[in-house]
Structure formats: C-alpha cells, structure tokens
Amino acid sequence: MIKKLDKLIIRSFLGPFIVTFFITFFVLMMQNLWKYIDDLVGKDLDLFTIGKFLWYASATLLTLSMPIAILISSIMTFGNLGESFELVAIKSSGISLLRFMRPLIWVALLLCGITFLFANYVIPYATLKFKTIYYDIAFKKPALDLKPGTFYKHIPGYAIKISKKDADGKTIHDVVIYEQQSQLQDNSIVAERGTMKLSGDKKYLEFVLQNGHRYQERGNSVDTSTEFIRMGFKEYKKLFDISSLQMMNTPDSVFKNDFKMMSIRLLDKSIDSTQKQRDSLRKKLTVDIGTQMHYLNLPDSIWNKTPAVTSDTAAALAKLPDSVKIKVYDGALAIAYALKNTYQLSGTEIDTKRNGIKMGLIEWHRKFSLSLACLVLFFIGAPLGSIIRKGGLGMPLVMAILFFLIFHLLNMFGEKFVKENMTTPLIGMWLAILVLTPIGIFLTYKAMHDSALFNKEFYYRVFKDLRQSAGPLVNKLKRKQ
Known part of the structure; x- marks a missing residue:
C-alpha cells in the first residue's frame, strides 16, 4: 500500500518531470530541425511530408530526452523539498534518505524499462522511416522557381x-x-x-x-x-x-540491413551471421595460402627444420645452376604476387565483416546503456538536490547541464574509441555508466550523512582553519630568514 509520504514524493516529482521532458524534447527537436533545414528549404515539400519527417525524427530523440528530464526533475524535486525544510523534517522523524527515495527509484526503473522498449522496438522502425524520407528529400531537386536574372539549371539538359x-x-x-x-x-x-x-x-x-x-x-x-x-x-x-x-518514393527495404534499424533479436542474428562469415573467410584465406605455398604441407618438408644458409637472396640464387635461376626467380615472384593479392582481397573482406560486427555491438550495447543511464542519472540528481537544497531553475539547472554534458561527452568519446579500435564495445559504450556510477554512489553517501559538499561556508571555515594552523609555521620560517 502506498503511504502518504510516497504519494508526496511521487507527486512532487511528476510535475517537474513532465515539464522538463517536453522542454528538453522541444529543444532537441529544434536542434534537429536546424540540422536538416538546408535540405528542407526550397523544395516545395507539402505539409504532410514535413510532418512525417519531423515525426520520425522526433521519435529517435526520446532516449536522449528521458535521462535529461530525470536528471533535472530529480534535482529540482529534492532541491525544492530541501529548500522548504520538508527534507529536514522527514530525516528528523527517523526516515532515511534511501527510504524516502524508494518510490522514485521504482519510478526510475519503470522509466528505464520504457526507454529500453522504445529503443528496441519503436526507434528502429522510426529510424528506418526517417532515413528513407530523408534520402528522398536530400536527393529531391529544388522546386521549380524561376527567379529573374539567374539561370535555373535543375531541369536536366x-x-x-x-x-x-x-x-x-x-x-x-x-x-x-x-x-x-x-x-x-x-x-x-x-x-x-x-x-x-x-x-x-x-x-x-x-x-x-x-x-x-x-x-x-x-x-x-x-x-x-x-x-x-x-x-x-x-x-x-x-x-x-x-x-x-518530384520526390522519389524509395522503398524501406533499401535501408533495412542497417544496424540502427534492428532490434536486439535481429542484432543477435546479424552479429552471429557476420561472425560466421568472418570465420569462414579466415579459413578460406588459410586454405588459399596453403594451396599457393604447397610445400608447407608436405610431410618430408624441412623448410622449418633446417636453418637458412644465408639471408641474402642474391647469394642464395648464386648457388643454383644457371639453367634454373630465371625459372626459380620468376616462380618465387609469381607466388609472392599471388600471396599479396590474396591477402589484400581477403583482408578487405575480413575487415568489412569485423567492422560490421563492431557496429552491431555498438548498437546492441547502446540500447541497454542509454536505458540504464536513466537510473544512474537519478542517483546523481536526487542526492545532488538534497545537498544543494535549492529549487527552481537556477542552480539545479546549472548542475544538471554540467552532469549531462559529462554524460553526453563520455558517450561520444566511448563510441569514437570503439570505432577507432582503441577499446572494445563493452567498455566504450558503457564508459559513461562506468564513470558516473561511482559519482552517484559518492553523492548518495554524502547526502545520507548531510554533507556540506556545496556549502560555501564549509569551505570558508576549512580555509580559515588551515590558515590559522599554518600561521605559526609561517612566522617560524620568517624568523629563520
């Protein structure tokens, strides 16, 4: 049964969450619109096409809007309760901060689940539709608009x-x-x-x-x-x-093999299939090399048992009869060129498959990491608000923007590190979670013990104590000089 205290905290959270979610969503939508404004202007698009473009583009922004809204609203909620001394009254009655946060933890877990379901089922479909419409709009020529004094060159010929x-x-x-x-x-x-x-x-x-x-x-x-x-x-x-x-009507099937358009089940199948193809290419490369260098597989071959007489090719050829020198040299050169071509062709195919596996794993981990980010940012925002004890859109918004920038930059850097083969997809796509989770635990611990982490008077007293304790030492050094 939900107690009155749980109703109080849930009611205090839902209002700021709804407001901040739609404000964040609108800001991201406007940013997305300005990103593609050059492709939309001057092409005589009807309102229905523009509406579909914005609708599918906005669907992909929910997984980014949800963590921001949770972070800002949790800071505002606990900041307002702290500023009105309600949080102090609750703690003085013997209720711990974690117990007070418990209903919102369940709400954050529910939002994590919603974000994951959205990322797994809705966003792949919306991304597929968005990319198809954007492809048609991008390649659509400008509308027929003859302007005096300028040449119109968009009609072929x-x-x-x-x-x-x-x-x-x-x-x-x-x-x-x-x-x-x-x-x-x-x-x-x-x-x-x-x-x-x-x-x-x-x-x-x-x-x-x-x-x-x-x-x-x-x-x-x-x-x-x-x-x-x-x-x-x-x-x-x-x-x-x-x-x-006129605008083309490209079928959706053109882009359906993109990893961003796949759910977890399809990603598992695609990654497994690509791994099998990569392993098959590696085995084929080994067989091709063995065929061209057939002497490696002979049972009586001593190529790897006898040390080389000399490393100088000219000296080695000098030991051969003149009648076979040219034949041996041409044969060795042909084998070397064949091996080079085999390595280049097979290596390119293997690299393509390896990159495909990497991109699939990036999207696979992204769906889980962005969902869990809602819970991690809540455990940063809630204790941060109780420590700051400031409501409204002043200090809470500044702190929320700061931590979200850290989260967003870590996400971008992690993905870039994976694409440049500097780390694995497991570490790169979870980099933000790995960095922010200890910060959330630290802030929660400080909030539970009523820390003065953001109280300027606390730092003033610390500085004053340090100055007083260092005074005798400074005077002693002056007397020695």
Whole structure:
C-alpha cells in the first residue's frame, strides 16, 4: 500500500518531470530541425511530408530526452523539498534518505524499462522511416522557381533565364533557354516574352514563347563539320520534362540491413551471421595460402627444420645452376604476387565483416546503456538536490547541464574509441555508466550523512582553519630568514 509520504514524493516529482521532458524534447527537436533545414528549404515539400519527417525524427530523440528530464526533475524535486525544510523534517522523524527515495527509484526503473522498449522496438522502425524520407528529400531537386536574372539549371539538359516575371506568375519576359542535346552541340532559344504553365500531373512544364529565334547546330561526333540553323518564330511551344524534380518514393527495404534499424533479436542474428562469415573467410584465406605455398604441407618438408644458409637472396640464387635461376626467380615472384593479392582481397573482406560486427555491438550495447543511464542519472540528481537544497531553475539547472554534458561527452568519446579500435564495445559504450556510477554512489553517501559538499561556508571555515594552523609555521620560517 502506498503511504502518504510516497504519494508526496511521487507527486512532487511528476510535475517537474513532465515539464522538463517536453522542454528538453522541444529543444532537441529544434536542434534537429536546424540540422536538416538546408535540405528542407526550397523544395516545395507539402505539409504532410514535413510532418512525417519531423515525426520520425522526433521519435529517435526520446532516449536522449528521458535521462535529461530525470536528471533535472530529480534535482529540482529534492532541491525544492530541501529548500522548504520538508527534507529536514522527514530525516528528523527517523526516515532515511534511501527510504524516502524508494518510490522514485521504482519510478526510475519503470522509466528505464520504457526507454529500453522504445529503443528496441519503436526507434528502429522510426529510424528506418526517417532515413528513407530523408534520402528522398536530400536527393529531391529544388522546386521549380524561376527567379529573374539567374539561370535555373535543375531541369536536366537545360538552363533557363528570364529577366522579368509578371504578378500573375505565368507571363515571363526576355526568355533565354540553353539546351544541350549532346556533348558537342549547344542549342538555344531566345524570345521576347511568353507564358508558362504546368501540366495536370505536374510532370511537364509548357512554355509558349512569342517573337523569338531558335538557334540549332546539327552534326555528329565523327565529323567535326556542323550545320547551323537559325529559325525565327512568332509563337513556339517548348515542353520540359520535370518529373525528375518530384520526390522519389524509395522503398524501406533499401535501408533495412542497417544496424540502427534492428532490434536486439535481429542484432543477435546479424552479429552471429557476420561472425560466421568472418570465420569462414579466415579459413578460406588459410586454405588459399596453403594451396599457393604447397610445400608447407608436405610431410618430408624441412623448410622449418633446417636453418637458412644465408639471408641474402642474391647469394642464395648464386648457388643454383644457371639453367634454373630465371625459372626459380620468376616462380618465387609469381607466388609472392599471388600471396599479396590474396591477402589484400581477403583482408578487405575480413575487415568489412569485423567492422560490421563492431557496429552491431555498438548498437546492441547502446540500447541497454542509454536505458540504464536513466537510473544512474537519478542517483546523481536526487542526492545532488538534497545537498544543494535549492529549487527552481537556477542552480539545479546549472548542475544538471554540467552532469549531462559529462554524460553526453563520455558517450561520444566511448563510441569514437570503439570505432577507432582503441577499446572494445563493452567498455566504450558503457564508459559513461562506468564513470558516473561511482559519482552517484559518492553523492548518495554524502547526502545520507548531510554533507556540506556545496556549502560555501564549509569551505570558508576549512580555509580559515588551515590558515590559522599554518600561521605559526609561517612566522617560524620568517624568523629563520
């Protein structure tokens, strides 16, 4: 049965947690939007496409928003209780800090589970959809927007320039169109004015030009001589295929083999399969080397039993008859080149598989480490708030940002160390947890014993005592001098 004290602490925590979670989520979402703003602007995307892009992009931010929200809200909760002396009253009644924290520990464990389920099932799907939409948007050409005085070059094979566009958006003046049919020929159209309109399916752009000339060059790549044609017109229709300006609909299956799009079960299967392929390549490399250096496997071979007579190749060849020197040298050179090619080809494949295993393990450990980070940051935030005893968004927010920066930097450094083969995925992806867990234990211990860790008066008294104790020693040294 939940006691009144448990209800008090849970109620005090939920309000700041909900507020800080959505604020953090919004800030990260805006940061993500500015990251991709250059790919979104100027491509005439509809609101539904932009909405899907932001929706799937925001889903990937939950595992980062949750630890920040827990850290900030736990500091604020215990800081408010400490500032209002409620925490002092609870401790004076004989209730320990851990007992008071117990309901929030269960809440933190629940949030860890939610974060893991989200990271294992929702984020892989959202990441797959996000990458597919982003790929289509990134490779979509800018929307049809003819600006006066500049060339529009996004229609394949054409460069279009106009000097003026009327308010109706259709009538254009002083039109120049450069058309490249082949690498050797450039045709052009010049007109005083004209109108433009899109077809019903928006796949074609129709220009109806008036009072102009068409300049055309005819020839072929074999004969350098060409025929130049100049044609005047009162009205001329030109049709442009603009289907390439529309956004592609790439299927999701293109990116489904990325490790970020896999759950724990799929990652286990993929990593195990890749390990088997790597081991098979290693065995194949051993067999290929044994085939090329067949004398290594002969039962009567003494290549590794008799010490070499000389290390000088020229001296060794000098001992051979002249009739076989060239044959032996060419044979040895052919074997050396064959071994080099075998090592290069097989080594590249083995390195690819090894990197694949490494990236799979990074994603595997990431799902667990980010989930457990919610609990670790809670054990940093709760005792830190009880020690600081300050509520609001002042000191708690500063301390929360400081510890989150440490957490985030350790995460980035750990992943980078793994990718550069400086450490294993187990250590690299858990680096932040390994560093912050002792800090959380230390802060919890200090909070349980009412430490004055962040009390400036405590440090002032310590400094004053040190100065008083060092005074006689300083005076003694002065007298000796």
